[in-house]
Amino acid sequence: MNRVVELLAPVGSQEALIAAVESGADAVYLGGKAFGARAYAPNFGGEELAAAVKYAHLRGVLVYVTVNTLVDNSELAELAAYVRHLYHIGVDAVIVQDLGVARIIQEVAPGLPLHASTQMTVHNLEGVRFLAANGFTRVVLARELSLAEIQAICRQSSLEIEVFVHGALCVCYSGQCLMSSMIGGRSGNRGRCAQPCRLPYTLIDQQGQNVLQQADAGEYLLSPKDLNTLDVLPELIQAGVGSFKIEGRMKRPEYVAVVVDTYRRAVDRLTAGEQEYIVDEADQKDLAQIFNRDFTTAYLYGKQGRKMMSDRRPNNRGVRIGRVIQYNPGRKTAVIKLDETLNQGDMIEFWVKVGGRVTAHVSQMSADGCPVQGASPGMAVEVAVTAPVKVNDRVFKTFDAKLMTRARSFFSGAQTVHPLPVTATVEVAPGKPLSILLQDKDGFSGRAETGFIAEKALKRPLTREAIAKQIERLGTTIFVLQELGCHIEGEVMVPLSEINDARRRAVEELERARLQRFERPPLPETSRVFLPAANQRKKKDDGGRTELVVNVDHRDKVKAALENGADIIMFGGESFNHKPFLAEDYQAVLAMVRKHDKKIRFSTPRIVKEGQKSGLLADLALFNQLQPDAVSVGNLGTLQMVKEHCSLPLHGDYPLNIYNAVTVEFFRHQGLSSLTASPELNLAQVEQLLIPYHAVLECLVHGYLTLMISEYCAIGSFLGGLHTGRCTTPCLKGPYWLKDRKEEVFPVVTDQYCRMHILNAKELSMLAHLPRLMQMGVERVRIEGKKSTPQQVAKVTRLYKEVLEQGEEHPLFRQDKLDTVEPGNITRGHYFRGVL
Structure with missing residues (x-):
């Protein structure tokens, strides 16, 4: 294998930056104080960001900045200024989720490379092709792909392909998760995910009973293990992956150092053509020790079901080092029979059968009654404990003092861990200045001369040794002297201070030469940015009418919607009854709609794998x-396929994350005549999208919204034996819900592709505020009816239709009886609160 592959490291702080670079990263990705998908990391301010870029570039490391959140209209001007700053300081690429953001970057900083974030949910070749046609240079693929799918995409892609190789996994397709947003107002699409997937849940049936009591399952049913592909790197390189991405911008610098160093050595062995690639067991132990929720290869070899989940613990579990063989309550100590090494300074955790976890800091330990600093596998050691433990309790090391010391050596020392070797050539002759030429291994050079003209020495002429002593003083730089060539004519004298000054200036010149390759031409002073004016907002004409869209997945529901006033039927995509849509279903639905002289929109799936x-x-x-x-589309790959194979009008659904007016404009130019706004927008933000001459805007107003869509299925994984390679489809035997710690119950449904959809516990209802949406100029409102029965679809459709026709003159408003028809467990979504 001689293919060069990039190792891309996460950076959330200055220390993590040093750790990433010194441990061998080819590139790093980091965020500024805004517009990044890890808003709770320390991140970098403006000057800090510039310094970080210079630090990395001097060492030949590329810097990618995350601009991978959805951006509101009010933030567009700030975004434009920020992007220009990134261009000027030499950032090598920006990682983007919002296509409106990409459009602005192309306008204000042309030439700044665009990388498509995994938040774009790109999971097939057509998605890659769409982005290639729209100016992107790299795509970060969804983490749900298999090796075969990655290979198929890489072999036909004109763009660089980046995949995650290590770190935390999202249980939902990235960019499609609304769970944190809807539950707590902290949007993952805005960089503030509260990680509800790491919380405990119970899987219950229609009677409210826990159906996993006999399934030997933990309570963290949505918490995946951590990705670890150290064993799979040869296959990923053979597949054609161009960049290996390590997750972890929220992780401490020690984690970055250990993980990057481990993968650096592995990649170097592979790219050097090593005949037999064998992963050192010690490397896997180090990866586990620094942080793990246990490890998985995710979907690289297919669906793993419960084997992919860390259902018993959602956080770091450490490395198992042994079991308790004795507990001494009087001395408050435990004796542990070791399977792994234990040293003074380590932290350990006892997994107590009853009562949870007991932690202990190993400040002292003894073996056979004698104090020891360290102990090896097979030994029995006694340590102090803070609470009772029991015989046979498992013991895990959660902090390895020696490993942490090694990790910190990458970023805590004054000296550079991996300095760049330079060759110095010094020439001096009477009547001439002393010159110093520094050249590094990459071919860059820096030259400087003394201001002092060499004179004949009266007492102590310059020697090679004296010159070497001054030239070697490179300790505060990134360079180290590898070879010195001295050419001294006669017996000359130059003050040592002059030599030191020339050396300093030669180093500065060498640094400038190393940085020059990253320089870009200056930007024009002004660049046009599409910023919609507030007075452009569209108001509803007196003769205008807001249309009612009803989204359903069964013929009976179509009939119910049509008979009760639906203007547009939306049909297809994913079914919530696990059954596929057949040709005769589409034909029958079309006939029904045409009979009622209404409109029909056929949907496509949100996810379409190779x-x-x-x-x-x-x-x-x-x-x-x-x-x-x-035809409705909700993904970029699907949009590409529909544009190529269909000549019908196109609708863009809310999974496209339509969040600002520039994104609206982008999709309008892609041929989409109507769009569903992001359900994370509030009313004021929706109003900002209602601009003349744009696509028709649609808002979700009623129904159970999908919070997560996942290749993982909790029902099949724990009840259907999915990990065995074949599922018994327990999802067909009855409805299921996930119950959280606050007793909220979230409906769980599976579609015809065996993907799991987690729906909101509360039903969205904007019936009481429908007149306001009409007055704002919203052209279409939509009911999500896939979770509803035909009877429920009929009732809700009729109510919304009546209010659309009568407005505030409807009896429910005049008699103040809206609460009699709205369900009790409802939500207004984000229309009145928005998201952080």
Whole structure:
């Protein structure tokens, strides 16, 4: 294997930056104080960011900055200024989620490379092709792909492909999760995820009973293990992956140092052509020791079911080092039979059968009654404990003092861990200045001369040794003297202070030469940015009418919606009854809609993996025959396929994350005639999107919204034996819910692709505020009816239709009886609170 692959490290602080660079990263990704998907990391201010770029570039390390959040209209001007700053300080690329953000970057900083964040949910070749056509240079693929799918994409991609190789996993497709947002107002799409996936849940049935009591399952049903691909690196390189990305901008610098160093050595062995690649067991132990929730290869070899989940513990579990063989309550000590080494200064944790965890700092320990500093596997050692433990309790090391010392050596010392060797050539002759030429291994050089003209020495002429002593003084720089060439003519004298000054200036010149390769041409003084004016907002014409869209997945629900006033039927995509949509379903629904003289919009799935594209193509061929009024898309890859294989009007659904007016404009230019706004927008933000000449805007107003869509299925994993390679489809035997620690219950449904959808515990209802949406100029409002029965669809559709027709003159408003028809357990979503 001689393919060069980039090792990309996470950086959340200055110490983590040093750790990443010194431990061998080829590139780092980090965030500023705004617009990054890890808002709770320390991150970098403006001057800090510039210094970080210079620090990395001097060492030949590239810097990518995360601008990977959804951006509000009010932030667009600040974003434009920030992007220009990134360009000027030499950032090598920006990582982007919001296509409106990408459009602004292309306008205000042309030439600044764009990387598509995993938040864009790119999971097939068409998604990559779409981004290639729109100016991106790299795509970070979704973490749900198999090795075969990654290989298929890499082999046909014109862009660089980046994949995650280590670190935390999201249980939901990145960019599609609304759970943190809807539960607590902290949006993952805005960089403030509260990680509800790491909280405890119970899987219950219709009677409210815990169905996993006999399944030997933990309570952290949405908490994946950590990704570890150290064993899989050869296959990933063979697949054609261009960049290996390590997750962890929220992690401490010691974690960055250990993980990057481990993967650096592995990648170097592979790219050097090592015949047999064998992972050192000690490296795997170090990776586990620095942080793990246990490890998994995620979906690289297919769905693993419960084997992928850390259902018993959502945080670091450390490394198991042995079991308790004796507890001494009088002395408050425990004797541990060791399977791994234990040293003074380590931290350990006892997994007590009853009562949770007991932690202990190993400040002292003894073996056979004698104090010891360290102990090896097989030994029995006695340590102090803070609470009772029991015989056979497992013991885990959560802090390894020696490993942490080694990790800190990468970033805590005054000297550079991996200095750059330089060759120095010094020339001096009477009547001439002394000159110093420094050259590094990359071919860059710096030269300086003394201001002093060499004179004939009267007492102590310059010697090679004296010159070497001054030139070697490079300790505060990134360089180390490897070789010195001295050319001294005659017996000359130059003051040592002059030599030191020339050396300093030669170093500065060498640094400038190393940095020059990263310089870009200056930007024009002004660049146009699309910033919608407040007075451009569209008001509803007197003769205008807000249309009612109803999204359903069954013919009976279509009938119910049509008979009760729906203007547009949305049908297809994912079913919430696990059954696929057949050609005769589309044909029958179209006939019903046409009979009622209404409109029909056929949906496409949110996720279409490589092996599922043939099914979508068959559906598109059918749609071309049936001629619905529009086809709805919710993913970039699907959009690319529909544009290539379908000639019908296009609708952009909310999974596209339509959050600002520039994104609206982007998709309008892509041929989308209507769009569903992000459900994370508040009313004021929605109003900002209602601008003349743009696509028709649609808002979700009722129903159970999907909070997560996942390749992992909790039902199949713990009840269906999914880890065995074949699921018994328990999801077909009845409805299930996830109950959280606050007794909220979230419906869980599976679609025809065996993907899990977690729905909101509360039903969205904007019936009481429908007149306001109408007055704002919202062209369409939508009911999500896939979770509802036909009877519920009929009732809700009729109510919304009546209010759309009568407005505040409806009896429910005049008699103040809205609370009699709205369900009790409802939410207004983000319309009145927005997100952080």
